[in-house]
Structure formats: structure tokens, C-alpha cells
Amino acid sequence: MTGIVILTGYAGQISLGHAGFAGIGAYACALAPIYLGLHPGLAIVLGAAISAALAYLVGRPILQLRGYYLGVASLGMGILIFMVLSNERQITKGPDGIDVPELGLRALLKDWGLNLTNGEFWYAFTGLCLLIGAWIALNLYNSPSGRALRALHGSEIAARTVGxxxxxxxxxxxxxxxxxxxxxxxxxxxxxxxxxxxxxxxMHSIEMVTMAVLGGAGSVLGAIFGAGILTLCRRR
Incomplete structure (x- = not known):
């Protein structure tokens, strides 16, 4: 959802297929330990690298589009990733899903004398990841790149005019x-x-966009608030 803030809130671009990249990251953690023997922590990095490479290759043509056309093109990309994950049964186990190995950090913390339950560990770990991601996004906002992104959000023609x-x-x-x-x-x-x-x-793509927009697509803290509100409402 923080990534949607950067793409939509900062740069003014619409994506309805970002769950496809989430799927790549998720399946990297499931498949890389099995087929490549990687630790799940390294599988996170591998999934991010694959997603970045795919975004670069796919983004070059589809980002020439604007408005609804860009949204539809990104939607098609997300659906294509979903279809590959669903149909490649020999590798991904298809719609039945696949087990994901333990990260191993909780056991390491236990060896250091910090015995956390599974829920406590993941609240702390994902909270730390959220803070790091939000810090990066907030620093990007006032950087030269962030100002350039906000300029093209306001007007691509005006942004191009000033270089x-x-x-x-x-x-x-x-x-x-x-x-x-x-x-x-x-x-x-x-x-x-x-x-x-x-x-x-x-629907996961739509949920991600809704989380960002609910609290204000241009605000990192607002998007976090929107994600919290939507998650609480969904669980009721």
C-alpha cells in the first residue's frame, strides 16, 4: 500500500494489477527454498528483484498509456500473473496452494532469550518493516526524485517543460x-x-488501492491509517 502511495499519490499513475507483484514475492518464498535451496530471507530479496525486473520490462510500454488505459493494461498484467500461478500446477501446486517454510528468526530470537509467540513476533517484525518502508517513502517525498514525481503528477506537460x-x-x-x-x-x-x-x-489489487486511497493516496501516514481501518472493518 505504501508502494501505491508512491505510484499513485506521488507520480499520479494508476495500477490495478499490483497484487501480481505481491504474488511473485509470496511464491518466491514458497518455491525458492524448494527449487533453489535459498533461505526464505534471501527468497524475499529474490522475489523483489524479479518483481523489479518485470516492472521495468512491462512498465516501459504500458506507462506510455494514461488514465483508464494504464489501469486496464496493469490489470491485464496482474491477471496474467494470477493465471500463471493458478495453471502451472507442477510448480506452484495450482489453486490448492503451497506451504511456505519458516523464516527462522523467531527461533533465533528464542536462542537469544526473547521467547515470542508467533503472533507477537509477526506483529513486531511486520511493524518494523512498515516503519522502514514508510521512512524510505517519506524521505523520497522531499528528495529531488520525489519533487520530480509530484511535478509530473500535477502536469506531465509542465514537468517536461522544466526538464x-x-x-x-x-x-x-x-x-x-x-x-x-x-x-x-x-x-x-x-x-x-x-x-x-x-x-x-x-480483488487483492483493488484492496491495496482502496487502502491507499482511503487515508489519502498522497500521504504515507494516511495510507497506513486507511489500511488499518479497512483491515478492522473486514474482520468484523
Whole structure:
């Protein structure tokens, strides 16, 4: 959802397929330990790298579009990722989903004398990740890149007139937001110890956008508030 703030709130671009990147991150944590022998922590990095590369390759053509056309193109990308995860049964186990190995940090903390329950650990760990992600996004806001993103949000023509490389900064925002989505998908999979293709589904993309918009798409803190409100309402 913080990635959506950077893409939509800062750069003014619409994406309805970001759950696809969350799916890549989630399945990286499930499949990389099995097929590559990677630790789940390294699988998070691998998923983020794959998502960044895909966002770069896909973003170059689709970010030439604007408005609803960009939204539809990104939606198609997300649906395509969902279909691959659902249909490649030999690798992903299809709609039945697949188990995700333990991250191992809770056991390490226990060895250090900090015995946390599973819920306590994940509240603390994801909270720390949220703070780091929010800190990066807030620092980006007032950086030269952040000012360029906000300039093209206001008017791409005006931004181009004052020397902003519109295509470059739109692509940067798309790649950064994809990495955020991938990491969030990885953390979700590791917390639940299970993942299914639904993590890359259309409704998850809509949920991510709703979380960001509910508290104000241009505000990192507002998006966090919106995510909290939507999560609480969903559980009632």
C-alpha cells in the first residue's frame, strides 16, 4: 500500500494489477527454498528483484498509456500473473496452494532469550518493516526524485517543460512500487506459512488501492491509517 502511495499519490499513475507483484514475492518464498535451496530471507530479496525486473520490462510500454488505459493494461498484467500461478500446477501446486517454510528468526530470537509467540513476533517484525518502508517513502517525498514525481503528477506537460524526464520517473515509481508490493506478499506468505494464487488476484489489487486511497493516496501516514481501518472493518 505504501508502494501505491508512491505510484499513485506521488507520480499520479494508476495500477490495478499490483497484487501480481505481491504474488511473485509470496511464491518466491514458497518455491525458492524448494527449487533453489535459498533461505526464505534471501527468497524475499529474490522475489523483489524479479518483481523489479518485470516492472521495468512491462512498465516501459504500458506507462506510455494514461488514465483508464494504464489501469486496464496493469490489470491485464496482474491477471496474467494470477493465471500463471493458478495453471502451472507442477510448480506452484495450482489453486490448492503451497506451504511456505519458516523464516527462522523467531527461533533465533528464542536462542537469544526473547521467547515470542508467533503472533507477537509477526506483529513486531511486520511493524518494523512498515516503519522502514514508510521512512524510505517519506524521505523520497522531499528528495529531488520525489519533487520530480509530484511535478509530473500535477502536469506531465509542465514537468517536461522544466526538464523532468517524465518516462524515466514514471518507470522509477512503477519499479519502486512493485518492490514494495513484492515484499508485502513475501511477508504475508511467511506469516501464514501458506500461499495460494488468490494473493495475486484482482480483488487483492483493488484492496491495496482502496487502502491507499482511503487515508489519502498522497500521504504515507494516511495510507497506513486507511489500511488499518479497512483491515478492522473486514474482520468484523
Amino acid at each position: 523532468v524526464d517524465v518516462a524515466k520517473y514514471k518507470l522509477q515509481a512503477f519499479v519502486i512500487s512493485a518492490v514494495y508490493a513484492s515484499v508485502s506478499g513475501s511477508l504475508l506468505a511467511l506469516q501464514n506459512k501458506f500461499v495460494s494464487p488468490d494473493v495475486a488476484g484482482y
